[in-house]
Amino acid sequence: MNRTYDLVGIGVGPFNLGLAALADPLPDVDAVFLDQADEFRWHPGMMLEGATIQVPFLADLVTMADPTSPYSFLNFLKHTGRLYPFYIRESFFPLRSEYDQYCRWVSERLTSLRWGRRVTAVVPTDDGFEVTAQTAAGTETYRARHVVLGVGTTPRVPEAFRGLVAAGADQPGVPAGPAGPVVHTADYLPHRDALVASGAVTVVGSGQSAAEVYRDLLDDAGPHLTLDWVTRSPRFFPMEYTKLTLELTSPEYTDHFHGLPGALRDTLGREQRNLYKGISGDLVDDIYETLYRKSALGRPVPTTLLTDTEVTAARTDGDEHVLTLRHNQLGTTAERRTRAVVVATGYGSSVPGFLDPVRHLLNLDERGRFAVARDYTVDDARRLHVVNAEEHTHGVTAPDLGFGAWRNSVILAGVTAREVYPVERRIAFQQFGLPATSGTGPVDDDGTHLAQQAHLEEVAR
Numbered sequence: 470m471n472r473t474y475d476l477v478g479i480g481v482g483p484f485n486l487g488l489a490a491l492a493d494p495l496p497d498v499d500a501v502f503l504d505q506a507d508e509f510r511w512h513p514g515m516m517l518e519g520a521t522i523q524v525p526f527l528a529d530l531v532t533m534a535d536p537t538s539p540y541s542f543l544n545f546l547k548h549t550g551r552l553y554p555f556y557i558r559e560s561f562f563p564l565r566s567e568y569d570q571y572c573r574w575v576s577e578r579l580t581s582l583r584w585g586r587r588v589t590a591v592v593p594t595d596d597g598f599e600v601t602a603q604t605a606a607g608t609e610t611y612r613a614r615h616v617v618l619g620v621g622t623t624p625r626v627p628e629a630f631r632g633l634v635a636a637g638a639d640q641p642g643v644p645a646g647p648a649g650p651v652v653h654t655a656d657y658l659p660h661r662d663a664l665v666a667s668g669a670v671t672v673v674g675s676g677q678s679a680a681e682v683y684r685d686l687l688d689d690a691g692p693h694l695t696l697d698w699v700t701r702s703p704r705f706f707p708m709e710y711t712k713l714t715l716e717l718t719s720p721e722y723t724d725h726f727h728g729l730p731g732a733l734r735d736t737l738g739r740e741q742r743n744l745y746k747g748i749s750g751d752l753v754d755d756i757y758e759t760l761y762r763k764s765a766l767g768r769p770v771p772t773t774l775l776t777d778t779e780v781t782a783a784r785t786d787g788d789e790h791v792l793t794l795r796h797n798q799l800g801t802t803a804e805r806r807t808r809a810v811v812v813a814t815g816y817g818s819s820v821p822g823f824l825d826p827v828r829h830l831l832n833l834d835e836r837g838r839f840a841v842a843r844d845y846t847v848d849d850a851r852r853l854h855v856v857n858a859e860e861h862t863h864g865v866t867a868p869d870l871g872f873g874a875w876r877n878s879v880i881l882a883g884v885t886a887r888e889v890y891p892v893e894r895r896i897a898f899q900q901f902g903l904p905a906t907s908g909t910g911p912v913d914d915d916g917t918h919l920a921q922q923a924h925l926e927e928v929a930r
């Protein structure tokens with residue numbers, strides 16, 4: 470294949486699918502997107518029936534960049550005859566399964582997607598890169614001027630569980646031994662029956678996924694199922710969702726965060742966990758209400774909820790798993806037995822091995838992470854772009870579906886050297902960093918001090 474694409478996307482999760490949808494109508498962008506999976510599937514292991522997405526439907530693949538796009542969530546509802554029920558439902562938050570259906574609907578309408586292609590190498594060429602993908606039939610190569618890395622994040626498994634976690638979904642119901650399965654939330658649903666059948670499950674972790682799994686298993690908990698929930702967090706903290714805090718998912722806060730020293734960014738990243746790694750308040754209350762209801766009806770749930778408690782070791786002993794727990798405040802340790810474990814400890818990103826041939830071109834920080842520039846590139850030639858691999862450099866916007874279209878607009882501006890979709894520079898009422906002006910003097914129509922406006926345009930350039 471000697472065609473050179475303007476853009477080759479690696480991985481087709483929501484972010485690169487959004488990029489494909491935004492690139493589709495552009496006559497000057499010849500793009501192709503490769504994914505190792507056979508079709509689009511969004512987090513099938515956590516496709517819990519009642520779960521909703523955590524962002525409004527406007528955070529679809531395209532609307533925040535182009536509200537007229539045919540690939541919008543509203544257009545999907547119209548085409549599938551679901552617009553009026555959605556309108557009457559009056560909720561901003563679609564079901565997770567609806568979002569998955571919507572992304573599949575978009576993926577079936579795009580001609581630039583290639584499924585069943587596992588990328589194994591990216592090598593430099595004179596005018597960009599050559600991307601090699603493994604297919605069922607052999608290998609394929611794609612020449613590209615720009616590459617966009619959208620391989621998402623992979624399950625993070627704490628050291629204590631590394632030897633026990635069942636590998637992937639292709640072992641549902643087949644426990645490693647007499648004890649029940651130990652699975653990451655990414656593989657929860659295929660293992661649900663085996664977890665319940667084990668008779669005693671421990672959920673480890675404190676985020677939204679941990680809470681969703683605990684709530685889901687709570688329906689079965691009782692005489693035949695003991696359910697524990699252990700987290701090293703000081704409390705089961707809620708996701709913060711207040712409007713001024715939500716302004717942190719903005720271009721200008723991302724400018725501010727990106728401009729900070731690396732060590733301060735890492736500290737802030739840990740401090741800001743409650744912005745997107747907490748539990749939705751409704752779900753926390755629903756869990757409490759369920760426990761309350763069951764105890765009031767004389768059917769108390771055999772459950773133990775532990776905070777400030779770390780699992781420092783885990784081993785299997787016959788039909789049980791033995792967890793070594795350490796209380797972080799008391800410094801005391803204890804062993805606790807269970808029959809199955811759900812590891813709800815999140816996801817992480819890393820520099821994929823298939824980039825080794827271009828490693829010399831990559832900007833990496835002292836910890837070997839991508840040193841991602843503000844325009845989402847990781848090389849000096851600004852031809853290698855990343856999506857959702859920049860949490861440590863750009864902050865909370867990285868995994869946020871609501872920010873995908875904005876980031877893709879910046880990437881397309883980099884590929885086409887023109888702003889094909891308007892890129893907002895300022896959306897927040899707050900200002901991040903100290904004002905450059907005295908605070909008095911002429912202001913313009915939106916109340917910004919003219920001198921301040923000049924300063925902000927300078928920063929955004």
Ligand SMILES: Cc1cc2nc3c(=O)[nH]c(=O)nc-3n(C[C@H](O)[C@H](O)[C@H](O)COP(=O)(O)OP(=O)(O)OC[C@H]3O[C@@H](n4cnc5c(N)ncnc54)[C@H](O)[C@@H]3O)c2cc1C
Pocket residue numbers: 479480481482483484485503504505506512515521522523524586587588589619620621622678823856857868869870871
């Ligand atoms: C259960 C769950 C629910 C979430 N809900 C929300 C939410 O409501 N709101 C929100 O803002 N965020 C949410 N997130 C966070 C985030 O938006 C999602 O993780 C999102 O899926 C990230 O999209 P992505 O495009 O980066 O990658 P992914 O969805 O992880 O997709 C990456 C793709 O890359 C492919 N791939 C990987 N390696 C290769 C390779 N070598 N070759 C070819 N293809 C490859 C994979 O097959 C996969 O299809 C959620 C996360 C989880 C886990």
